[in-house]
Amino acid sequence: MKLSARTERQIIYTLLIIAVGLPLVFPIGWKTEVSGYTEMAYKLIEETPAGNVVLISFDYDPSTITELQPMAEALIEHAFKKNHRIVATALWPMGVQMAEKAFQEICAAYPNKVYGEDYVNLGYKVGGMVSIQAMGRNLKEVYPVDSKGTHYDELPILQNIKRLKDFAWIASLSSGVPGLKEWVMVAHDTYGIPVTGGCTAISAPGFFAYVNEQKQLTGILGGLKSASEYESLIDRKGTATSKMDAQSIAHLLILVFIAAGNLKVYLSRRRKRNA
Amino acid sequence: MLSFMQSISPMLSSFMQIFGIWLSALFTLSIFSFLYKDNPFYKFAEQVFVGLSAAYWLVYIIHSILIPNLFAKLIGDFGGNAILLIPAALGLMMLLRLHPNTQWLSRYPMAIMIGTTAAISLLRYLKSDILFQVTATMINPLGGETTGEIVGNFLLILGTVCGVFFFYYSKKQEGIYKVPSKIGIWFLMISFGATFGYTVMARVSLLIGRLEFLLRDWLKII
Numbered sequence: 001m002k003l004s005a006r007t008e009r010q011i012i013y014t015l016l017i018i019a020v021g022l023p024l025v026f027p028i029g030w031k032t033e034v035s036g037y038t039e040m041a042y043k044l045i046e047e048t049p050a051g052n053v054v055l056i057s058f059d060y061d062p063s064t065i066t067e068l069q070p071m072a073e074a075l076i077e078h079a080f081k082k083n084h085r086i087v088a089t090a091l092w093p094m095g096v097q098m099a100e101k102a103f104q105e106i107c108a109a110y111p112n113k114v115y116g117e118d119y120v121n122l123g124y125k126v127g128g129m130v131s132i133q134a135m136g137r138n139l140k141e142v143y144p145v146d147s148k149g150t151h152y153d154e155l156p157i158l159q160n161i162k163r164l165k166d167f168a169w170i171a172s173l174s175s176g177v178p179g180l181k182e183w184v185m186v187a188h189d190t191y192g193i194p195v196t197g198g199c200t201a202i203s204a205p206g207f208f209a210y211v212n213e214q215k216q217l218t219g220i221l222g223g224l225k226s227a228s229e230y231e232s233l234i235d236r237k238g239t240a241t242s243k244m245d246a247q248s249i250a251h252l253l254i255l256v257f258i259a260a261g262n263l264k265v266y267l268s269r270r271r272k273r274n275a
Numbered sequence: 276m277l278s279f280m281q282s283i284s285p286m287l288s289s290f291m292q293i294f295g296i297w298l299s300a301l302f303t304l305s306i307f308s309f310l311y312k313d314n315p316f317y318k319f320a321e322q323v324f325v326g327l328s329a330a331y332w333l334v335y336i337i338h339s340i341l342i343p344n345l346f347a348k349l350i351g352d353f354g355g356n357a358i359l360l361i362p363a364a365l366g367l368m369m370l371l372r373l374h375p376n377t378q379w380l381s382r383y384p385m386a387i388m389i390g391t392t393a394a395i396s397l398l399r400y401l402k403s404d405i406l407f408q409v410t411a412t413m414i415n416p417l418g419g420e421t422t423g424e425i426v427g428n429f430l431l432i433l434g435t436v437c438g439v440f441f442f443y444y445s446k447k448q449e450g451i452y453k454v455p456s457k458i459g460i461w462f463l464m465i466s467f468g469a470t471f472g473y474t475v476m477a478r479v480s481l482l483i484g485r486l487e488f489l490l491r492d493w494l495k496i497i
Contacts, residue, residue: 010465020479020484026382041341059390066484067477093335126340129395189407202477205470214387216403223473224480226483243483 012257019253023245030245031232037211037258038229040219041196045075050083052168053161057183058088058095058102058198060175064200065098068173070227070240071198072102075171078120078234080110084168086119089143091131091178092131093124096147098173123147128178132186136164164191169218172197180207181238184216194218198226300493434462437468 003011048054048184056075058239060068078087085099088099099121107113122143125131134142139161140152152158160166170187172195180197188195199207201223210217221230227240305320306469345363348356372381412435416428433485441459448456 010311016482017486020482021490024483024487024490029426063481064485066480069346082300093339124339126344129399169460181403183402199479200477202474204473205466209408210403212408213314213414214407214411216407223476224483225476242478246483246486247476250482251475254475254479 003238010251015176015253016250021037022250024243028243030248032225032244034233035226035228036232037208037220038226040211040232041171041221042219042230043264044196044218045078045082045084048082048084048124048168051085053085053087053157053166055080055087055089055164055167056099057091057170057174057179059091059172059179060098061092061094061202062098064175066243067200067224068198069102070224071221071230072098072173073105074175074227074230074234074236074240075198076102077109078230080106080113080118081234085117087161087167088119088121089127090124091134091172091182092175093172094126095119100147112264116154120155120157121147124199129182129186132164132178132182133190134166136186136191139163139166160247162274164193165191169194169196171195172184174199174203176203178215178275180220181210184210188216196220196259198222199274201225206265237262239259245248298491303489307485357380433458438462 008170016156045054056079057071058072071219075088090096090099096211103119103121113119118183123146125142131142139158143152144150146155164170170183170193172180174183174197180195180199183195187193196218198221202221204222204226207217207220207222211220221227224240224243227238228244231238231241279364300321302323305316308314308316345359348359365387368380370381371377375483412432414428414431416432417425419425419428436460437455439459441463446452487497
């Protein structure tokens with residue numbers, strides 16, 4: 001039976017939707033191995049002494065929420081567990097709402113964490129790399145008020161924070177430009193602050209080169225798999241872990257499709273040779 | 276009247292939440308319907324998305340960029356922030372490209388933007404993408420603690436040198452010059468394969484996100 005290219009595509013889409021949908025309804029619970037890159041990011045946060053102020057930048061919008069929000073929640077939870085105080089910023093306009101959502105989710109389990117003392121959401125700032133450079137000189141000039149309009153000097157968490165160098169580590173959750181690369185270029189390469197972060201799977205290979213001897217990046221979380229690895233490291237039953245079964249099944253199915261496609265091409269070439 | 280409004284407020288909020296979920300599900304399914312074939316539902320969803328995005332960004336730019344960074348500062352302390360009139364004027368000049376007779380004026384802000392962006396980026400990229408990256412490759416390959424690390428170090432040096440050599444076009448790549456070039460191609464092919472794998476993961480993640488919404492928030496199956 002000869003199928004048209006369109007019918008073949010429709011079959012592939014249908015199978016893929018079933019392969020992704022079924023494990024969401026009936027989870028399998030496959031375990032994932034923790035990669036070296038994820039472990040490096042984990043160690044940076046784990047080994048930072050309690051009480052330090054850290055910065056997490058929310059450089060993404062709802063289009064990449066499936067991959068980056070579990071990372072954001074896991075990083076916040078880990079930082080709260082280690083009693084780090086978190087300053088949230090955003091280089092993407094909707095990053096502000098992403099930060100709010102993540103804090104809301106995690107603070108439900110940590111009701112003793114107080115806004116303004118243990119964490120603060122400074123909000124969005126336009127300018128990308130130029131804004132980060134300005135933060136390196138004077139944070140208050142860039143963020144005179146937080147996202148709720150409270151003045152910088154009235155926020156206890158920022159009492160000893162004057163510039164980027166006062167943060168113990170910086171993490172950027174990034175789905176494009178401006179994002180993690182800009183933080184590496186300015187925060188690490190100019191000011192020497194340890195930078196880690198997470199990105200979508202599609203941009204992960206581009207960031208691996210920065211996890212090097214120079215420690216431009218101290219580990220990186222790339223895509224849903226790394227988010228799930230991080231959740232397992234901090235013993236969190238998060239959303240990334242539950243989605244990994246669907247991810248794994250879909251990858252297996254795509255491998256089958258690639259094999260079938262190659263077999264089809266091989267057979268058609270052989271038929272042409274024999275004809 | 277006030278008490279009536281207060282009594283229906285929770286009901287209205289609950290209704291709007293459910294309505295929002297149904298609307299979201301409808302648009303998700305409309306976009307997915309393109310996988311079968313192009314159809315009016317897909318076209319409608321696509322055009323609503325384009326229109327909404329344009330309107331949303333316009334409002335967002337006014338509220339998040341222009342008002343706090345320009346108008347609020349000028350109204351609050353005009354004398355102290357008078358320098359902001361320069362970028363404001365440059366911004367207005369950029370809009371003049373909409374009219375054929377005045378579009379030449381937009382070249383000035385464009386030139387300033389390109390010049391400053393290039394200067395800032397040049398320094399940063401030179402440092403981060405060349406100096407730091409080259410330094411990171413200058414390692415003692417035998418300095419690794421495990422056999423895996425030592426092999427990794429050798430591969431890092433070999434891959435970098437051969438990969439860069441592949442893009443060296445000043446000499447025809449034949450004879451002895453062909454060897455590092457071929458090795459470079461292999462490293463590039465492997466990196467393309469890894470990138471493809473990550474791309475698949477990213478695209479499947481998007482599908483997972485949408486299906487999770489449909490199954491959990493809309494159908495309440497999970």
